[in-house]
Amino acid sequence: MKSMTRRVVELLLCPTETNASISRKVGKHRDTIRNMKTNLGLSGLSKSELDDLGDAALEKLVVGAKRQKQRFVEPDLNAILMELRRPGVTVELLYDEYRAEAAQSGANELGPMGKTSFYTRLREHKKQREPEFRHDHLPAERMQFDFSGKRPSYFNKNEPVVVELAVSVLPFSVMTFAIAIRSQRLSDSIEGVIRAFEYFGGTPNGIVVDNFKAAVSTPRRGDQPAIMNTNFLAMLDHYGVFPDPARSLHPRDKGMVENGVKQIQNVFLGKRRNQHYSSLDELNAELLVAINELNDRPMKGHNGLSRRQIFNQLERQNLRPLPASRYEYGDW
Numbered sequence: 001m002k003s004m005t006r007r008v009v010e011l012l013l014c015p016t017e018t019n020a021s022i023s024r025k026v027g028k029h030r031d032t033i034r035n036m037k038t039n040l041g042l043s044g045l046s047k048s049e050l051d052d053l054g055d056a057a058l059e060k061l062v063v064g065a066k067r068q069k070q071r072f073v074e075p076d077l078n079a080i081l082m083e084l085r086r087p088g089v090t091v092e093l094l095y096d097e098y099r100a101e102a103a104q105s106g107a108n109e110l111g112p113m114g115k116t117s118f119y120t121r122l123r124e125h126k127k128q129r130e131p132e133f134r135h136d137h138l139p140a141e142r143m144q145f146d147f148s149g150k151r152p153s154y155f156n157k158n159e160p161v162v163v164e165l166a167v168s169v170l171p172f173s174v175m176t177f178a179i180a181i182r183s184q185r186l187s188d189s190i191e192g193v194i195r196a197f198e199y200f201g202g203t204p205n206g207i208v209v210d211n212f213k214a215a216v217s218t219p220r221r222g223d224q225p226a227i228m229n230t231n232f233l234a235m236l237d238h239y240g241v242f243p244d245p246a247r248s249l250h251p252r253d254k255g256m257v258e259n260g261v262k263q264i265q266n267v268f269l270g271k272r273r274n275q276h277y278s279s280l281d282e283l284n285a286e287l288l289v290a291i292n293e294l295n296d297r298p299m300k301g302h303n304g305l306s307r308r309q310i311f312n313q314l315e316r317q318n319l320r321p322l323p324a325s326r327y328e329y330g331d332w
Helices: 004-012 019-026 030-043 047-052 055-062 077-083 091-105 115-128 186-200 230-239 251-270 280-296 307-318
Strands: 142-147 153-156 159-162 164-170 175-181 206-209 216-218
Touching (some): 004 019, 004 030, 019 030, 091 115, 142 251, 153 280, 164 186, 164 251, 175 186, 175 251, 175 280, 175 307, 186 230, 251 280, 280 307
Antiparallel strands (some): 142 164
Protein backbone atom coordinates (compact mmCIF):
# COMPACT_ATOMS: atom_id res chain seq x y z
CA MET A 1 0.00 0.00 0.00
CA LYS A 2 1.28 3.45 -0.91
CA SER A 3 2.05 5.89 1.86
CA MET A 4 0.15 9.17 2.05
CA THR A 5 3.32 11.12 1.17
CA ARG A 6 3.80 9.08 -2.01
CA ARG A 7 0.18 9.72 -3.02
CA VAL A 8 0.69 13.43 -2.50
CA VAL A 9 3.86 13.36 -4.63
CA GLU A 10 2.01 11.66 -7.46
CA LEU A 11 -0.68 14.35 -7.31
CA LEU A 12 1.94 17.09 -7.23
CA LEU A 13 3.50 15.68 -10.40
CA CYS A 14 0.13 15.76 -12.17
CA PRO A 15 -0.10 19.03 -14.19
CA THR A 16 -3.91 19.28 -13.87
CA GLU A 17 -3.91 19.25 -10.07
CA THR A 18 -3.82 22.43 -8.01
CA ASN A 19 -2.81 22.94 -4.40
CA ALA A 20 -6.47 23.37 -3.49
CA SER A 21 -7.58 20.17 -5.24
CA ILE A 22 -4.75 18.13 -3.68
CA SER A 23 -5.57 19.59 -0.27
CA ARG A 24 -9.17 18.52 -0.65
CA LYS A 25 -8.30 15.01 -1.80
CA VAL A 26 -5.74 14.17 0.88
CA GLY A 27 -7.18 16.17 3.74
CA LYS A 28 -4.10 18.39 4.32
CA HIS A 29 -3.98 22.16 4.56
CA ARG A 30 -3.06 24.07 1.41
CA ASP A 31 -0.02 25.61 3.13
CA THR A 32 1.27 22.11 3.86
CA ILE A 33 0.78 21.11 0.22
CA ARG A 34 2.52 24.30 -0.90
CA ASN A 35 5.53 23.55 1.30
CA MET A 36 5.70 19.97 0.03
CA LYS A 37 5.56 21.22 -3.55
CA THR A 38 8.42 23.65 -2.86
CA ASN A 39 10.58 20.90 -1.30
CA LEU A 40 9.84 18.60 -4.21
CA GLY A 41 10.87 21.25 -6.71
CA LEU A 42 14.09 22.01 -4.84
CA SER A 43 15.08 18.35 -4.89
CA GLY A 44 15.38 18.36 -8.70
CA LEU A 45 14.65 14.60 -8.85
CA SER A 46 12.80 12.98 -11.75
CA LYS A 47 9.73 10.79 -11.30
CA SER A 48 11.76 7.60 -11.74
CA GLU A 49 14.26 8.77 -9.14
CA LEU A 50 11.45 9.58 -6.73
CA ASP A 51 9.95 6.12 -7.31
CA ASP A 52 13.25 4.53 -6.34
CA LEU A 53 13.25 6.27 -2.94
CA GLY A 54 11.92 4.43 0.07
CA ASP A 55 9.00 5.82 2.03
CA ALA A 56 11.22 7.16 4.82
CA ALA A 57 13.60 8.91 2.41
CA LEU A 58 10.69 10.35 0.43
CA GLU A 59 9.08 11.58 3.64
CA LYS A 60 12.28 13.32 4.70
CA LEU A 61 12.73 14.84 1.24
CA VAL A 62 9.23 16.24 0.79
CA VAL A 63 8.03 16.88 4.33
CA GLY A 64 11.40 17.62 5.94
CA ALA A 65 12.61 16.81 9.42
CA LYS A 66 10.07 17.30 12.13
CA ARG A 67 10.83 20.26 14.33
CA GLN A 68 10.75 19.64 17.99
CA LYS A 69 8.98 22.28 19.97
CA GLN A 70 11.29 24.18 22.26
CA ARG A 71 10.28 23.49 25.83
CA PHE A 72 12.77 25.57 27.81
CA VAL A 73 15.38 28.32 27.53
CA GLU A 74 18.57 26.82 26.09
CA PRO A 75 21.67 27.36 28.27
CA ASP A 76 24.93 28.53 26.71
CA LEU A 77 26.91 25.37 27.46
CA ASN A 78 30.21 26.70 26.07
CA ALA A 79 30.04 29.77 28.30
CA ILE A 80 29.13 27.58 31.29
CA LEU A 81 32.18 25.37 30.73
CA MET A 82 34.37 28.47 30.61
CA GLU A 83 32.87 29.74 33.88
CA LEU A 84 33.58 26.39 35.51
CA ARG A 85 37.27 27.11 35.10
CA ARG A 86 37.05 30.00 37.55
CA PRO A 87 38.05 29.23 41.15
CA GLY A 88 35.13 28.43 43.45
CA VAL A 89 32.58 28.02 40.63
CA THR A 90 30.46 24.85 40.75
CA VAL A 91 27.86 23.34 38.44
CA GLU A 92 25.21 23.84 41.10
CA LEU A 93 26.01 27.56 41.31
CA LEU A 94 25.84 27.94 37.52
CA TYR A 95 22.54 26.06 37.38
CA ASP A 96 21.04 28.41 39.95
CA GLU A 97 22.24 31.39 37.91
CA TYR A 98 20.86 29.88 34.69
CA ARG A 99 17.51 29.18 36.32
CA ALA A 100 17.26 32.75 37.61
CA GLU A 101 18.15 34.22 34.20
CA ALA A 102 15.70 31.93 32.38
CA ALA A 103 12.87 32.84 34.75
CA GLN A 104 13.64 36.55 34.40
CA SER A 105 13.86 36.55 30.60
CA GLY A 106 10.55 34.75 30.13
CA ALA A 107 11.28 34.30 26.41
CA ASN A 108 8.09 33.02 24.75
CA GLU A 109 6.93 31.91 28.20
CA LEU A 110 9.68 29.29 28.30
CA GLY A 111 11.15 28.31 31.64
CA PRO A 112 14.45 26.71 32.70
CA MET A 113 15.23 23.04 32.14
CA GLY A 114 15.31 20.71 35.13
CA LYS A 115 18.44 20.24 37.20
CA THR A 116 18.97 16.63 36.09
CA SER A 117 18.61 17.56 32.41
CA PHE A 118 21.01 20.48 32.90
CA TYR A 119 23.68 18.27 34.47
CA THR A 120 23.23 15.60 31.78
CA ARG A 121 23.40 18.07 28.88
CA LEU A 122 26.50 19.72 30.34
CA ARG A 123 28.23 16.38 30.90
CA GLU A 124 27.51 15.20 27.34
CA HIS A 125 28.62 18.53 25.88
CA LYS A 126 31.85 18.38 27.85
CA LYS A 127 32.65 14.95 26.36
CA GLN A 128 32.39 16.40 22.85
CA ARG A 129 34.85 19.18 23.55
CA GLU A 130 38.58 19.22 22.90
CA PRO A 131 40.96 17.91 25.60
CA GLU A 132 41.43 21.33 27.22
CA PHE A 133 38.97 20.40 29.97
CA ARG A 134 40.66 17.12 30.88
CA HIS A 135 43.30 18.81 33.03
CA ASP A 136 42.45 20.73 36.16
CA HIS A 137 44.94 23.57 35.78
CA LEU A 138 44.15 26.57 37.97
CA PRO A 139 44.74 30.19 36.93
CA ALA A 140 48.30 31.31 37.70
CA GLU A 141 48.97 28.03 39.51
CA ARG A 142 52.29 27.41 37.76
CA MET A 143 54.34 28.12 34.67
CA GLN A 144 56.09 25.40 32.68
CA PHE A 145 59.55 26.13 31.25
CA ASP A 146 61.59 24.09 28.77
CA PHE A 147 64.05 24.33 25.89
CA SER A 148 63.41 23.42 22.27
CA GLY A 149 65.48 20.61 20.83
CA LYS A 150 65.42 22.41 17.47
CA ARG A 151 67.36 25.65 17.73
CA PRO A 152 67.33 28.89 15.69
CA SER A 153 70.39 30.77 14.54
CA TYR A 154 71.57 34.17 13.34
CA PHE A 155 74.57 35.25 11.26
CA ASN A 156 77.58 37.11 12.58
CA LYS A 157 79.99 38.10 9.79
CA ASN A 158 78.45 35.41 7.56
CA GLU A 159 79.03 32.78 10.24
CA PRO A 160 75.94 31.07 11.70
CA VAL A 161 75.52 31.34 15.48
CA VAL A 162 73.20 28.70 16.93
CA VAL A 163 71.27 29.75 20.03
CA GLU A 164 68.83 28.18 22.48
CA LEU A 165 65.05 28.60 22.30
CA ALA A 166 63.49 28.87 25.78
CA VAL A 167 59.70 28.38 25.90
CA SER A 168 57.30 29.18 28.76
CA VAL A 169 53.60 28.31 29.00
CA LEU A 170 50.84 29.08 31.51
CA PRO A 171 48.84 25.81 31.31
CA PHE A 172 45.47 27.29 32.32
CA SER A 173 45.15 29.76 29.43
CA VAL A 174 47.92 28.15 27.31
CA MET A 175 49.44 31.64 27.02
CA THR A 176 52.87 31.10 25.49
CA PHE A 177 56.19 32.96 25.44
CA ALA A 178 59.55 32.15 23.90
CA ILE A 179 62.92 33.85 23.71
CA ALA A 180 66.21 33.00 22.04
CA ILE A 181 69.15 33.02 24.47
CA ARG A 182 72.82 32.36 23.84
CA SER A 183 73.08 29.18 25.91
CA GLN A 184 71.58 27.11 28.72
CA ARG A 185 74.11 28.54 31.14
CA LEU A 186 72.82 29.91 34.42
CA SER A 187 72.81 33.61 33.55
CA ASP A 188 71.08 33.05 30.19
CA SER A 189 68.49 30.64 31.63
CA ILE A 190 67.65 33.08 34.41
CA GLU A 191 67.17 35.80 31.81
CA GLY A 192 64.81 33.53 29.85
CA VAL A 193 62.59 32.94 32.91
CA ILE A 194 62.56 36.63 33.90
CA ARG A 195 61.60 37.70 30.37
CA ALA A 196 58.67 35.27 30.52
CA PHE A 197 57.46 36.81 33.81
CA GLU A 198 57.71 40.26 32.25
CA TYR A 199 55.82 39.20 29.12
CA PHE A 200 52.96 37.78 31.21
CA GLY A 201 52.98 40.88 33.41
CA GLY A 202 53.20 38.95 36.66
CA THR A 203 54.38 35.74 38.31
CA PRO A 204 52.62 32.42 38.94
CA ASN A 205 52.72 30.53 42.23
CA GLY A 206 55.15 27.92 40.93
CA ILE A 207 57.31 26.90 37.99
CA VAL A 208 57.86 23.45 36.47
CA VAL A 209 61.32 23.12 34.93
CA ASP A 210 63.13 20.31 33.19
CA ASN A 211 66.29 18.91 34.77
CA PHE A 212 68.83 21.13 33.02
CA LYS A 213 71.99 21.88 34.97
CA ALA A 214 71.45 25.62 35.36
CA ALA A 215 68.28 25.00 37.37
CA VAL A 216 68.60 21.55 38.94
CA SER A 217 71.80 20.32 40.55
CA THR A 218 70.38 16.90 41.48
CA PRO A 219 67.14 15.56 39.89
CA ARG A 220 64.31 14.00 41.88
CA ARG A 221 64.81 10.32 42.66
CA GLY A 222 62.01 8.38 44.32
CA ASP A 223 60.99 10.18 47.49
CA GLN A 224 64.09 12.36 47.44
CA PRO A 225 63.30 15.92 46.32
CA ALA A 226 65.40 17.64 43.69
CA ILE A 227 68.24 19.92 44.74
CA MET A 228 67.96 23.29 42.99
CA ASN A 229 70.88 25.41 41.85
CA THR A 230 71.38 28.03 44.56
CA ASN A 231 71.55 31.01 42.20
CA PHE A 232 68.54 29.86 40.17
CA LEU A 233 66.60 29.40 43.40
CA ALA A 234 67.61 32.90 44.54
CA MET A 235 66.05 34.33 41.39
CA LEU A 236 62.81 32.42 42.02
CA ASP A 237 62.78 33.61 45.64
CA HIS A 238 63.10 37.20 44.43
CA TYR A 239 59.89 36.73 42.38
CA GLY A 240 58.11 34.62 45.03
CA VAL A 241 57.87 31.56 42.76
CA PHE A 242 58.15 28.02 44.13
CA PRO A 243 60.17 25.52 42.02
CA ASP A 244 58.66 22.17 41.04
CA PRO A 245 61.18 20.23 38.91
CA ALA A 246 59.75 17.61 36.59
CA ARG A 247 60.55 13.96 37.14
CA SER A 248 63.13 12.39 34.86
CA LEU A 249 61.56 10.51 31.92
CA HIS A 250 58.08 11.88 32.76
CA PRO A 251 57.25 14.30 29.91
CA ARG A 252 53.63 14.60 31.09
CA ASP A 253 54.86 16.56 34.10
CA LYS A 254 55.43 19.41 31.65
CA GLY A 255 53.07 18.35 28.87
CA MET A 256 51.74 21.84 28.13
CA VAL A 257 55.18 23.32 27.46
CA GLU A 258 56.08 20.24 25.37
CA ASN A 259 53.16 21.17 23.14
CA GLY A 260 54.13 24.84 23.34
CA VAL A 261 57.58 23.99 22.01
CA LYS A 262 55.98 22.31 18.99
CA GLN A 263 53.74 25.33 18.39
CA ILE A 264 56.68 27.73 18.50
CA GLN A 265 58.68 25.48 16.20
CA ASN A 266 55.77 25.62 13.75
CA VAL A 267 55.05 29.36 13.77
CA PHE A 268 58.69 30.46 13.96
CA LEU A 269 61.19 27.81 12.84
CA GLY A 270 58.83 26.37 10.23
CA LYS A 271 57.00 29.33 8.73
CA ARG A 272 60.01 31.63 8.94
CA ARG A 273 62.66 29.08 7.94
CA ASN A 274 63.84 31.15 4.97
CA GLN A 275 64.42 34.33 6.96
CA HIS A 276 67.93 35.30 8.06
CA TYR A 277 68.87 37.45 11.04
CA SER A 278 72.00 39.50 11.58
CA SER A 279 71.81 39.63 15.38
CA LEU A 280 70.18 38.00 18.37
CA ASP A 281 68.02 41.09 18.93
CA GLU A 282 66.72 40.95 15.35
CA LEU A 283 65.94 37.25 15.78
CA ASN A 284 64.03 37.90 19.02
CA ALA A 285 62.08 40.77 17.48
CA GLU A 286 60.72 38.44 14.78
CA LEU A 287 60.20 35.69 17.36
CA LEU A 288 58.00 38.07 19.38
CA VAL A 289 55.86 38.69 16.29
CA ALA A 290 55.37 34.93 15.89
CA ILE A 291 54.50 34.55 19.58
CA ASN A 292 51.85 37.25 19.41
CA GLU A 293 50.37 35.64 16.30
CA LEU A 294 50.11 32.34 18.19
CA ASN A 295 48.56 33.92 21.29
CA ASP A 296 46.02 35.89 19.25
CA ARG A 297 44.93 32.92 17.11
CA PRO A 298 41.48 31.45 17.97
CA MET A 299 41.76 27.95 19.41
CA LYS A 300 39.55 25.11 18.27
CA GLY A 301 37.57 23.67 21.16
CA HIS A 302 37.87 26.80 23.32
CA ASN A 303 34.68 28.38 22.00
CA GLY A 304 36.78 30.23 19.43
CA LEU A 305 38.72 32.16 22.07
CA SER A 306 42.43 32.84 21.74
CA ARG A 307 45.10 32.22 24.35
CA ARG A 308 45.30 35.93 25.05
CA GLN A 309 41.54 36.30 25.48
CA ILE A 310 41.39 33.46 28.03
CA PHE A 311 44.47 34.89 29.75
CA ASN A 312 43.00 38.41 29.96
CA GLN A 313 39.58 37.22 31.10
CA LEU A 314 40.49 34.53 33.61
CA GLU A 315 44.17 34.40 34.49
CA ARG A 316 45.91 37.78 34.38
CA GLN A 317 44.25 39.03 37.58
CA ASN A 318 45.46 35.94 39.48
CA LEU A 319 49.14 36.53 38.76
CA ARG A 320 51.22 38.12 41.47
CA PRO A 321 52.59 41.56 40.62
CA LEU A 322 56.22 41.83 39.58
CA PRO A 323 58.57 43.06 42.31
CA ALA A 324 59.62 46.71 42.31
CA SER A 325 63.14 45.85 41.18
CA ARG A 326 64.27 43.44 38.49
CA TYR A 327 66.47 40.55 39.62
CA GLU A 328 70.10 41.12 38.68
CA TYR A 329 72.34 38.12 38.24
CA GLY A 330 75.94 38.44 39.36
CA ASP A 331 79.06 36.29 39.63
CA TRP A 332 81.52 36.63 42.49
